[in-house]
Amino acid sequence: MQRKALNQPFEQPRMNLTIHVKKIVSPVLYYSGIIHLLKRLQGYPGIILGYHRVLPSDSKDISFIQPGMYVTTETFEKHMAFIAQNYKIMRLMDVVNAPSPKNACIVTFDDGWADNYIYALPIIKRYGIPATIFLTTNMVGKSEWPWPDRLSYYIQSVPESEFIRSWTTIIQETGLKYQHESYRYRDRIGFKENIIDFAKSLETHTLIALMENVDKIMTNQKRDLMKMRSWLTWDEVQEMKKSDITFGSHSHNHHILNRIPLNQAQEEVETSRRILSDKTGSVATMFCYPNGGFNDEIVRIVSNAGYRIAVTTKPGSINGSSSFLTLNRNMLHDDITSTIPMLMSVLANKIPFF
Numbered sequence: 466m467q468r469k470a471l472n473q474p475f476e477q478p479r480m481n482l483t484i485h486v487k488k489i490v491s492p493v494l495y496y497s498g499i500i501h502l503l504k505r506l507q508g509y510p511g512i513i514l515g516y517h518r519v520l521p522s523d524s525k526d527i528s529f530i531q532p533g534m535y536v537t538t539e540t541f542e543k544h545m546a547f548i549a550q551n552y553k554i555m556r557l558m559d560v561v562n563a564p565s566p567k568n569a570c571i572v573t574f575d576d577g578w579a580d581n582y583i584y585a586l587p588i589i590k591r592y593g594i595p596a597t598i599f600l601t602t603n604m605v606g607k608s609e610w611p612w613p614d615r616l617s618y619y620i621q622s623v624p625e626s627e628f629i630r631s632w633t634t635i636i637q638e639t640g641l642k643y644q645h646e647s648y649r650y651r652d653r654i655g656f657k658e659n660i661i662d663f664a665k666s667l668e669t670h671t672l673i674a675l676m677e678n679v680d681k682i683m684t685n686q687k688r689d690l691m692k693m694r695s696w697l698t699w700d701e702v703q704e705m706k707k708s709d710i711t712f713g714s715h716s717h718n719h720h721i722l723n724r725i726p727l728n729q730a731q732e733e734v735e736t737s738r739r740i741l742s743d744k745t746g747s748v749a750t751m752f753c754y755p756n757g758g759f760n761d762e763i764v765r766i767v768s769n770a771g772y773r774i775a776v777t778t779k780p781g782s783i784n785g786s787s788s789f790l791t792l793n794r795n796m797l798h799d800d801i802t803s804t805i806p807m808l809m810s811v812l813a814n815k816i817p818f819f
Contacts, residue, residue: 495806510782511569599753713751
């Protein structure tokens with residue numbers, strides 16, 4: 466594919482071919498009974514669902530955040546109505562006493578976004594579904610946005626040629642090796658995903674320095690973004706507790722724990738547990754690895770800190786998890802689960818291509 470010229474505008478994003486095929490194939494799998502047969506052959510295993518954001522389809526945020534970060538309120542309501550009718554709903558901590566739950570479903574959210582309170586809470590209350598939200602404790606009540614969202618917003622908010630020139634200058638000044646592969650993408654979604662994937666490959670200290678430079682150049686855009694509310698407040702956390710919402714830790718700063726020094730990872734895990742326990746009035750016993758990043762040493766740190774349950778981003782069933790501190794979890798977003806057949810094809814966990 467030829468490299469995209471700097472002055473050539475992005476095309477409107479087209480539906481990913483893979484997603485288009487899934488929309489066609491999933492109803493066949495679902496309505497033919499194949500998915501039900503797979504569930505029966507697997508013994509109707511328990512599952513954990515993982516969400517990030519729940520947003521109205523006309524939300525401005527959807528115009529710039531990554532597709533893997535949200536479901537629409539319409540999709541979320543479909544999910545909750547379906548699982549309420551077809552699964553035994555469990556609380557996450559109940560897994561300790563029921564390690565092999567049959568046909569059970571647990572709902573979780575990552576990060577602690579304000580829309581969990583504004584849009585998700587009314588829906589889960591309507592269906593009587595308990596849920597666990599994993600909070601990044603240093604973000605609660607603040608206006609700061611995570612670096613992937615800042616990058617996405619900057620790319621969306623300025624002419625692509627302007628961003629590419631700024632990005633290229635920063636890369637050169639920081640001495641990083643970057644092959645400009647993102648320039649070959651025709652639409653902003655592919656462009657953003659490539660830029661973010663590159664940034665994720667960097668060491669944490671390098672990424673922080675890179676984003677400091679990007680933020681300086683995009684000062685006006687950052688100021689505009691900061692006006693948009695992002696995180697839950699501690700008052701909302703307290704209110705949500707009254708509606709059968711429990712809270713776990715997602716670290717203090719959302720650093721990927723297996724990519725920072727062990728002493729820093731330990732501080733992230735312990736600090737977040739201390740703050741969460743103090744702010745909620747309940748001892749924090751549940752943890753979620755940021756970005757799904759962990760190894761044996763990180764699991765040991767989490768265990769030693771006093772957590773009893775920890776979830777990953779590895780898809781699969783509760784029964785198939787290796788331990789209570791590495792529970793499988795199925796991460797859901799709108800483009801791959803906007804219909805019930807698509808959702809169930811993903812949750813089957815045994816269907817190639819899904």
